[in-house]
Amino acid sequence: xxxxxxxxxxxxxxxxxxxxxxxxxxxxxxxxxxxxxxxxxxxxxxxxxxxxxxxxxxxxxxxxxxxxxxxxxxxxxxxxxxxxxxxxxxxxxxxxxxxxxxxxxxxxxxxxxxxxxxxxxxxxxxxxxxxxxxxxxxxxxxxxxxxxxxxxxxxxxxxxxxxxxxxxxxxxxxxxxxxxxxxxxxxxxxxxxxxxxxxxxxxxxxxxxxxxxxxxxxxxxxxxxxxxxxxxxxxxxxxxxxxxxxxxxxxxxxxxxxxxxxxxxxxxxxxxxxxxxxxxxxxxxxxxxxxxxxxxxxxxxxxxxxxxxxxxxxxxxxxxxxxxxxxxxxxxxxxxxxxxxxxxxxxxxxxxxxxxxxxxxx
DNA sequence: TCTGGGGTCCTAGGACCC
DNA sequence: TCTGGGGTCCTAGGACCC
Numbered sequence: 001x002x003x004x005x006x007x008x009x010x011x012x013x014x015x016x017x018x019x020x021x022x023x024x025x026x027x028x029x030x031x032x033x034x035x036x037x038x039x040x041x042x043x044x045x046x047x048x049x050x051x052x053x054x055x056x057x058x059x060x061x062x063x064x065x066x067x068x069x070x071x072x073x074x075x076x077x078x079x080x081x082x083x084x085x086x087x088x089x090x091x092x093x094x095x096x097x098x099x100x101x102x103x104x105x106x107x108x109x110x111x112x113x114x115x116x117x118x119x120x121x122x123x124x125x126x127x128x129x130x131x132x133x134x135x136x137x138x139x140x141x142x143x144x145x146x147x148x149x150x151x152x153x154x155x156x157x158x159x160x161x162x163x164x165x166x167x168x169x170x171x172x173x174x175x176x177x178x179x180x181x182x183x184x185x186x187x188x189x190x191x192x193x194x195x196x197x198x199x200x201x202x203x204x205x206x207x208x209x210x211x212x213x214x215x216x217x218x219x220x221x222x223x224x225x226x227x228x229x230x231x232x233x234x235x236x237x238x239x240x241x242x243x244x245x246x247x248x249x250x251x252x253x254x255x256x257x258x259x260x261x262x263x264x265x266x267x268x269x270x271x272x273x274x275x276x277x278x279x280x281x282x283x284x285x286x287x288x289x290x291x292x293x294x295x296x297x298x299x300x301x302x303x304x305x306x307x308x309x310x311x312x313x314x315x316x317x318x319x320x321x322x323x324x325x326x327x328x329x330x331x332x333x334x335x336x337x338x339x340x341x342x343x344x345x346x347x348x349x350x351x352x353x354x355x356x357x358x359x360x361x362x
Numbered sequence: 363t364c365t366g367g368g369g370t371c372c373t374a375g376g377a378c379c380c
Numbered sequence: 381t382c383t384g385g386g387g388t389c390c391t392a393g394g395a396c397c398c
Contacts, residue, residue, distance in 0.1 A: 018396095055398085056398095101397090180396095181396070183397080186396085217395080284392095298391055322381065
């Protein structure tokens with residue numbers, strides 16, 4: 001259990017990252033509703049969010065909500081640059097920094113922080129603003145859960161420190177679906193039993209939650225509601241899989257087109273794995289149908305590979321077996337993942353291919 | 363609002379081994 | 381012949397997050 005006596009975990013999250021980078025790089029966009037991405041909204045500035053625009057929303061729907069919104073094209077180089085500048089600040093302020101994507105991280109200030117938590121958090125926000133030119137929100141607490149929820153509550157461009165004594169007052173009024181780790185499905189089951197707030201969850205016994213949600217989720221949600229966090233802040237988490245997919249919209253595709261897509265996906269994954277020196281054994285075919293239901297089919301190769309051919313071969317085999325299902329239900333998205341990655345230090349010659357033993361046991 | 367592309371973690375049953 | 385415990389791997393699916 002990782003619940004410290006005093007707040008020392010920070011969650012730092014750049015506000016509307018892609019949109020903020022666009023506004024930083026083009027002063028004419030500042031103060032305006034900005035949407036990044038055309039087909040689907042990848043990010044919306046806070047000005048755009050006031051019109052109800054959210055990331056993941058279709059571009060057409062977003063333009064209906066706010067016709068005057070400025071559409072910015074995504075720019076990966078700028079994001080990577082901006083991310084480097086942000087993390088340079090974070091790494092300088094905490095002994096342990098756990099990345100969550102380009103624009104988000106947990107920090108553990110350690111047993112004996114150099115400065116009070118609030119002071120460090122303020123300094124973090126100031127330095128990210130000065131050195132990366134971006135607004136960042138920080139939450140602080142005794143656990144990752146509380147830090148994460150605190151930054152969410154403080155957005156945009158804010159800071160919230162939740163003290164040990166203030167935890168229940170902070171968490172209990174929250175709606176269950178606001179908790180990090182409770183999504184739509186779980187929230188619906190809880191609602192059906194009259195459970196709407198975290199406070200109500202906290203008054204439930206674990207047994208009752210297990211009855212409602214099943215063993216795994218029930219225990220997990222019980223722990224969440226009581227701020228029992230099992231996860232420390234950890235630097236360097238190893239990647240577990242590589243994936244690539246392509247959405248089709250509505251129209252079902254003829255088989256030769258599917259095979260072309262499959263070949264492109266396999267090639268893309270292989271290139272990425274090769275450039276980072278990884279290899280994997282398990283090939284997953286991911287399918288999504290007209291009703292948006294998903295299935296996966298997998299095949300495990302005898303040896304790890306980073307080559308396009310074997311990945312494509314396995315994917316073709318899985319696709320062929322799934323064709324009757326595809327013809328029946330219509331396909332809206334086709335994807336491949338490669339998992340079961342060979343890890344450094346496995347004691348085989350792959351260690352050499354992997355670039356040396358950076359991996360840790362366990 | 364009819365839905366993009368990338369991930370993670372967990373669970374559970376069956377096969378297989380000692 | 382019957383019985384038991386413990387472990388790993390593979391496959392499939394569920395749920396969630398940014």
